[in-house]
Amino acid sequence: xxxxxxxxxxxxxxxxxxxxxxxxAMSALGIxxxxxxxxxxxxxxxxxxxxxxIHHVAAVRNLIRVKExxxxxxxxxxxxxxxxxxxxxxxxxxxxxxxxxxxxFMDEEPDYYGEVETAHLLQVLRDDVGWEKIAGRVKHPLKxxxxxxxxxxxxxxxQSVAIDSVERPTILQDLLKALGGTxxxxxxxxxxxxxxxxVNNRDIITERTAAILGSAAKSGAEALAVSCPxxxxxLRQTQSSTKQPQSGVPVMPALYFTQLMALAxxxxxxxxxxEENSPETRAWLKNKGLIS
Amino acid sequence: xxxxxxxxxxxxxFVKKIAELSGQNLYxxxxxxxxxxxxxxxxxxxxLPNQIMRLVQLGLEEDIANSKTVWLCASCLTCxxxxxxxxxxxxVMEALRLLTLRKNKNYVxxxxxxxxxxxxxxxxxxxxxxRKLTS
Ligand code: SF4
Ligand code: SF4
Numbered sequence: 522x523x524x525x526x527x528x529x530x531x532x533x534x535x536x537x538x539x540x541x542x543x544x545x546a547m548s549a550l551g552i553x554x555x556x557x558x559x560x561x562x563x564x565x566x567x568x569x570x571x572x573x574x575i576h577h578v579a580a581v582r583n584l585i586r587v588k589e590x591x592x593x594x595x596x597x598x599x600x601x602x603x604x605x606x607x608x609x610x611x612x613x614x615x616x617x618x619x620x621x622x623x624x625x626f627m628d629e630e631p632d633y634y635g636e637v638e639t640a641h642l643l644q645v646l647r648d649d650v651g652w653e654k655i656a657g658r659v660k661h662p663l664k665x666x667x668x669x670x671x672x673x674x675x676x677x678x679x680q681s682v683a684i685d686s687v688e689r690p691t692i693l694q695d696l697l698k699a700l701g702g703t704x705x706x707x708x709x710x711x712x713x714x715x716x717x718x719x720v721n722n723r724d725i726i727t728e729r730t731a732a733i734l735g736s737a738a739k740s741g742a743e744a745l746a747v748s749c750p751x752x753x754x755x756l757r758q759t760q761s762s763t764k765q766p767q768s769g770v771p772v773m774p775a776l777y778f779t780q781l782m783a784l785a786x787x788x789x790x791x792x793x794x795x796e797e798n799s800p801e802t803r804a805w806l807k808n809k810g811l812i813s
Numbered sequence: 814x815x816x817x818x819x820x821x822x823x824x825x826x827f828v829k830k831i832a833e834l835s836g837q838n839l840y841x842x843x844x845x846x847x848x849x850x851x852x853x854x855x856x857x858x859x860x861l862p863n864q865i866m867r868l869v870q871l872g873l874e875e876d877i878a879n880s881k882t883v884w885l886c887a888s889c890l891t892c893x894x895x896x897x898x899x900x901x902x903x904x905v906m907e908a909l910r911l912l913t914l915r916k917n918k919n920y921v922x923x924x925x926x927x928x929x930x931x932x933x934x935x936x937x938x939x940x941x942x943x944r945k946l947t948s
Pocket of ligand 2: 848851852853854855862885886887888889890891892893902903906
């Protein structure tokens with residue numbers, strides 16, 4: 522099965538390991554993620570002001586590119602892209618006045634009415650593939666690995682775009698269980714890591730990630746499964762900038778859920794791109810006998 | 814939080830502007846404080862999100878302008894999904910930021926950021942940070 526795929530900027534530069542592991546894991550499940558032949562940055566964040574229509578244009582253009590391919594669904598990996606594309610589409614679908622203004626502004630594009638559904642890869646795994654089929658593909662179950670699913674914000678909020686329960690999601694834990702791992706619940710699963718505040722205030726982000734990692738450690742987890750490249754960056758960078766061990770911030774590996782899939786499926790380790798993860802993550806994987 | 818109320822300080826045009834930009838009925842808020850209880854940035858804020866709501870209702874523009882709160886908001890939408898009155902507070906925060914940013918004032922100065930930091934940050938951090946904190 523072929524699915525239209527929108528990568529977004531960060532997966533082509535700072536989160537290549539997210540993309541390479543996802544493409545390989547999906548192809549092992551018989552699904553080709555076919556990158557759109559033309560795409561642009563989605564704008565990363567959805568504009569929250571009523572009169573700010575211009576910032577929806579970048580996202581809507583991408584959705585029109587999907588339609589041009591004769592598709593009505595596009596898959597994303599980056600949690601930010603997912604949120605922005607999905608919310609911009611809701612504007613085009615549900616707000617006639619805004620849709621009219623945006624369509625008139627983009628006079629070089631065909632009119633768009635919100636026909637394209639944006640799906641996150643986790644939804645494809647749950648709804649189109651199914652946990653059983655995924656479990657059936659596992660060669661090396663992730664047994665003895667205690668992992669928390671860390672969701673962050675953009676897959677779950679607002680309610681209108683949530684891929685699972687807003688307050689008690691299970692989709693990441695369900696995947697981890699299908700891969701043969703032990704999914705650990707923890708109270709900070711949907712807490713914000715501070716996101717883009719990293720450009721302004723690293724100390725605040727460190728406080729946030731310390732709270733998140735501390736909670737995960739207290740719940741008995743050894744690692745986090747993530748799906749947002751900004752969460753991954755904030756968790757990784759603040760761990761290494763934190764003076765260990767004086768601060769008491771636990772060091773904890775953070776991996777993309779797709780890297781865990783590739784590991785469990787027994788794929789060529791090169792697709793995981795572990796060299797882009799933290800040294801601590803590689804040390805943990807080695808310790809667990811998952812890489813040499 | 815002590816606030817001084819007087820017709821001299823109240824800016825009703827400010828209240829109208831925020832209501833328009835945010836698309837929110839500001840008077841729905843009944844000060845339950847749930848937004849502040851769950852706000853991940855609350856620990857660093859000088860004025861809490863529910864207090865911002867009260868100041869907006871009262872038109873106390875200067876009190877908000879003197880606070881760092883709107884610049885610490887991470888647009889995480891935790892308040893949005895939890896407000897029992899259906900107020901989208903993240904939109905009120907955005908409207909308040911835009912009042913400053915649309916006067917061509919930056920909160921973060923990209924040219925003053927250390928080049929190594931800029932080179933290290935992923936695009937989603939830079940683009941979203943600049944979208945929220947620069948004009
Ligand atoms: S949660 Fe809603 S009603 Fe309660 S204080 Fe915050 S904005 Fe007001
Ligand atoms: S959107 Fe802003 S104010 Fe609301 S909970 Fe998140 S950081 Fe706090």
